[in-house]
Amino acid sequence: MVRFEVRTHSRTGFVDITSEVVEAVGESGVRSGIALVYCPHTTAGITINENADPDVVNDLEMKSTKLIERDDTDFTHAEGNSDSHLKSSLFGASETLIVEAGAPMLGTWQGVYLAEFDGPRTRSVFVKVVAG
Numbered sequence: 001m002v003r004f005e006v007r008t009h010s011r012t013g014f015v016d017i018t019s020e021v022v023e024a025v026g027e028s029g030v031r032s033g034i035a036l037v038y039c040p041h042t043t044a045g046i047t048i049n050e051n052a053d054p055d056v057v058n059d060l061e062m063k064s065t066k067l068i069e070r071d072d073t074d075f076t077h078a079e080g081n082s083d084s085h086l087k088s089s090l091f092g093a094s095e096t097l098i099v100e101a102g103a104p105m106l107g108t109w110q111g112v113y114l115a116e117f118d119g120p121r122t123r124s125v126f127v128k129v130v131a132g
Helices: 018-028 055-067 083-093
Strands: 002-007 013-016 033-036 043-049 094-100 110-116 122-131
Touching: 002 013, 002 018, 013 055, 018 033, 018 094, 018 110, 018 122, 043 055, 043 083, 055 083, 083 110, 110 122
Parallel strands: none
Antiparallel strands: 002 122, 013 110, 033 094, 033 122, 043 110
């Protein structure tokens, strides 16, 4: 298993961690199997989406912020980050990737992202690769 840290620089945003995931899979030595990419934080997540056009992740951030507003008066959680917990649950804490030829199988335009919803912070990401 590989652990790496990602430093985020704003309250919300998507950080491309594809190269770190590809490196972790390569270091595992597994030629065929699966890789689990996991974020152990309740106000962040992992997602896969397009990494060719930065407007895609900008749109994800903009729309999720509009749909789930930080200052929604219906929230009862006292820390002021209920929106972050909700977004984390909707995006999810992990992604599973197929590994073939020693690399994660990603589509031509796909990248792996850490989704930050309560930053800036330093986040941990774990990659566990299992032969199969």
